[in-house]
Amino acid sequence: MKVVIIGGGAGGLSTASNIRKYDKQAEITVITMDENIAYSPCAIPYVLCGEVECFDDIIMHQPEDYLDRDITVITQAEVYEVRSSENKIKYHSNDEVEHELPYDFLVIATGGVPFIPPVVGTKLEGVFTILTIQDGFEIKKWAENSKRAVVVGAGLIGLEMAYGLKKMGLKVTVTEMQTQIVPRSLDPNMAQIVQEYLEEEGIEVILGKAIEKIIGEETVEGAVFGEEPVNAELLIMATGVRPETKLAKIAGCEMGQWAILVNEKMRTSVPNIYAVGDCVEVLDAITGHTTQSPLGSAAVRQAKIAAKNITGIDAEFRPVLNAMVSKIGDLEFGAVGLTKAAATRNDLEVVFGQKRALTKARYYPGAKRIDVKMICNLKGRIIGCQIIAKEKVAERVDTMALAIAKEVTCFELANMEFSYAPPLSMVIDPIILAAENACEKLKQVTGG
Amino acid sequence: MKVVIIGGGAGGLSTASNIRKYDKQAEITVITMDENIAYSPCAIPYVLCGEVECFDDIIMHQPEDYLDRDITVITQAEVYEVRSSENKIKYHSNDEVEHELPYDFLVIATGGVPFIPPVVGTKLEGVFTILTIQDGFEIKKWAENSKRAVVVGAGLIGLEMAYGLKKMGLKVTVTEMQTQIVPRSLDPNMAQIVQEYLEEEGIEVILGKAIEKIIGEETVEGAVFGEEPVNAELLIMATGVRPETKLAKIAGCEMGQWAILVNEKMRTSVPNIYAVGDCVEVLDAITGHTTQSPLGSAAVRQAKIAAKNITGIDAEFRPVLNAMVSKIGDLEFGAVGLTKAAATRNDLEVVFGQKRALTKARYYPGAKRIDVKMICNLKGRIIGCQIIAKEKVAERVDTMALAIAKEVTCFELANMEFSYAPPLSMVIDPIILAAENACEKLKQVTGG
Numbered sequence: 001m002k003v004v005i006i007g008g009g010a011g012g013l014s015t016a017s018n019i020r021k022y023d024k025q026a027e028i029t030v031i032t033m034d035e036n037i038a039y040s041p042c043a044i045p046y047v048l049c050g051e052v053e054c055f056d057d058i059i060m061h062q063p064e065d066y067l068d069r070d071i072t073v074i075t076q077a078e079v080y081e082v083r084s085s086e087n088k089i090k091y092h093s094n095d096e097v098e099h100e101l102p103y104d105f106l107v108i109a110t111g112g113v114p115f116i117p118p119v120v121g122t123k124l125e126g127v128f129t130i131l132t133i134q135d136g137f138e139i140k141k142w143a144e145n146s147k148r149a150v151v152v153g154a155g156l157i158g159l160e161m162a163y164g165l166k167k168m169g170l171k172v173t174v175t176e177m178q179t180q181i182v183p184r185s186l187d188p189n190m191a192q193i194v195q196e197y198l199e200e201e202g203i204e205v206i207l208g209k210a211i212e213k214i215i216g217e218e219t220v221e222g223a224v225f226g227e228e229p230v231n232a233e234l235l236i237m238a239t240g241v242r243p244e245t246k247l248a249k250i251a252g253c254e255m256g257q258w259a260i261l262v263n264e265k266m267r268t269s270v271p272n273i274y275a276v277g278d279c280v281e282v283l284d285a286i287t288g289h290t291t292q293s294p295l296g297s298a299a300v301r302q303a304k305i306a307a308k309n310i311t312g313i314d315a316e317f318r319p320v321l322n323a324m325v326s327k328i329g330d331l332e333f334g335a336v337g338l339t340k341a342a343a344t345r346n347d348l349e350v351v352f353g354q355k356r357a358l359t360k361a362r363y364y365p366g367a368k369r370i371d372v373k374m375i376c377n378l379k380g381r382i383i384g385c386q387i388i389a390k391e392k393v394a395e396r397v398d399t400m401a402l403a404i405a406k407e408v409t410c411f412e413l414a415n416m417e418f419s420y421a422p423p424l425s426m427v428i429d430p431i432i433l434a435a436e437n438a439c440e441k442l443k444q445v446t447g448g
Numbered sequence: 449m450k451v452v453i454i455g456g457g458a459g460g461l462s463t464a465s466n467i468r469k470y471d472k473q474a475e476i477t478v479i480t481m482d483e484n485i486a487y488s489p490c491a492i493p494y495v496l497c498g499e500v501e502c503f504d505d506i507i508m509h510q511p512e513d514y515l516d517r518d519i520t521v522i523t524q525a526e527v528y529e530v531r532s533s534e535n536k537i538k539y540h541s542n543d544e545v546e547h548e549l550p551y552d553f554l555v556i557a558t559g560g561v562p563f564i565p566p567v568v569g570t571k572l573e574g575v576f577t578i579l580t581i582q583d584g585f586e587i588k589k590w591a592e593n594s595k596r597a598v599v600v601g602a603g604l605i606g607l608e609m610a611y612g613l614k615k616m617g618l619k620v621t622v623t624e625m626q627t628q629i630v631p632r633s634l635d636p637n638m639a640q641i642v643q644e645y646l647e648e649e650g651i652e653v654i655l656g657k658a659i660e661k662i663i664g665e666e667t668v669e670g671a672v673f674g675e676e677p678v679n680a681e682l683l684i685m686a687t688g689v690r691p692e693t694k695l696a697k698i699a700g701c702e703m704g705q706w707a708i709l710v711n712e713k714m715r716t717s718v719p720n721i722y723a724v725g726d727c728v729e730v731l732d733a734i735t736g737h738t739t740q741s742p743l744g745s746a747a748v749r750q751a752k753i754a755a756k757n758i759t760g761i762d763a764e765f766r767p768v769l770n771a772m773v774s775k776i777g778d779l780e781f782g783a784v785g786l787t788k789a790a791a792t793r794n795d796l797e798v799v800f801g802q803k804r805a806l807t808k809a810r811y812y813p814g815a816k817r818i819d820v821k822m823i824c825n826l827k828g829r830i831i832g833c834q835i836i837a838k839e840k841v842a843e844r845v846d847t848m849a850l851a852i853a854k855e856v857t858c859f860e861l862a863n864m865e866f867s868y869a870p871p872l873s874m875v876i877d878p879i880i881l882a883a884e885n886a887c888e889k890l891k892q893v894t895g896g
Contacts, residue, residue, distance in 0.1 A: 325872055
């Protein structure tokens, strides 16, 4: 069995490794345009802020490492043709030579491309997008000779990069078109807590203003947001990523609303072509609508499902909860399921429980403030949760992911048995306190 | 409505607070033999080891604080009579005066008393049990003039006290009758990891030897375990706690196999007498058998259920999972559900998944080793989990508590969506890796 995988990111390489796990004989080839593979793009901001020492640290494998597992990795090569009727692809290698490669199964893991708003000046030197480790490397080099930076877009990567640049000593402004930061994952009142932390750390935040233009001759000198000018020698466009679907279209794969359409086996409309990662669309577990889940963790889970199905093991990818977490400085924030705002947009009637509590017994030195917001439908079923604290957020998000996946209600959760020790938790966990608050709100609403 | 509560620990005071929450009119009286109330006995070891500065810090309220909530707290008073036919109790106050108090509802929250093995020497000075804050205070004072300590019993409190004494500068030996430490919560291979940590910290561990006698004239000089003598000027009997059921028996409440029998509403066999905390027995969620769950967190949850039912709100206490967690030095360990050993004792056929992984992305500075062991029945249903690491254990135990409560299988968990960020987690969580391992083991066993 010959498997060709296009893309050397988390989705592509995990598919390769998993196929090898289930099939010792398969001929597996991974083709990527990138020079590096098997690195963690999510970690780029942490190199900037100095928590991770250098970019080399976040590269986990070299292409030749995969030879040990009998996986061929071809870097700096671009696939330009997929002939699905003939089961073969064509690519240019590094040296411009054209090659042809037959396949029994093709996996499209082409990821995404940064979306750049249509304004003047995006080609100026000092304007960056952030996708590959090379981008990270170049941003860092440019930042070393800059004093002021502006990051356009206050999503996760935007905020993480902003903090990294601030730690490098730059004066940093983050701008966001919407009227709050992290609009996809946090409700306004929770986003406010993160924003206050950023401001305490000296990062300026401008909300509700779209970028109008970028100013500069050869290199960037600033940008205008609404009518507000911001000076900067470095500008990062963290304005989102669009799925890279070009090859899938060439191959004749059907597109969905947002990206490549796949079924629960991660198979495209072309029977022996699979697709995984940021280039596919998935189902939202709560709304049932198609959505994008551009997270490394989603790509890795999809890769496992694709690999199983390719090797004849039945497996299905479940609709997503969009569990996410981030760490900026010493603040952690995470979310799973729908925000209240997203629920409302989807015409779901909801209540929310909210609680500010502590991460340890209240007399315990080092106990940190923790904020939990829990969204429930009118039957009490939990459909979303947002958590912010200076520790212990990620695992609580995971607990809530499980709660949402298992359709737990706030009534059940309020009576759940959790562990307790004074140095590690409160005797009643903040999650449970938020669930109790949701129960009370629900009784008020339903009069029950 | 008059409510009398006997006991000023977590169970008694939480019942009082919760009743007040649901009923603004009730006359609530709490009677306790202790001088202090509303303190956290679980935190005593952390005062010894210096993480919490002093015993006053772990006392959260004074009796007079409860007057704000119109709750009368009578300390240093002993209830010696319960006349359930007349709905009244009698108690001696501090000044030896006899009092009578009528009730509409009585709550027995008398907790436990330390079990002391029947050996010679238990009355010597320098021999302590550990139950109240006063015990903690006296142990600390005695320890300040001691060089060597022996702790009999390697359960949670025993190990935590041993570490506290070690941090105070004493040479410390912990002894355990069974052939492993923490036999209730950990399997031998997991207990071994904790034991190695204790030994690295300089604590001597003697296993598989019961205490034969305590040596000394007026003050303790040592003890003999099996035939092995250990010198010590301080000896702590951490050999377990027995439920205090004396008053419940006087009241005519039916006893179960281990302690006071209560129904799921926390009501005893006497209709207007409830009981909560270490003095009651509960149902084990996995085996369905009666068990004890002597945890502060269980007492608090029971208190809420009792308070609701007393005030006319229907509520049921669920069978317990015995979710626990402890922190010794910088090592955290926790467990929930059954150990493999306990499952086998209960004639359950099981497999286990086990994984050693990391708490963050592997390139991330400060990533800690984490060990997860997951027990599943032959249908894959998770019935127990044990986790050890130097961070991020408690919340994972809670996730697993929810998984066990919701009857999640290792197959489901292996495909669960969790959050990911390099500074906070691995892209595939250690819990999920352990679940995957359990799936593989299960396939081997069932041939599936």
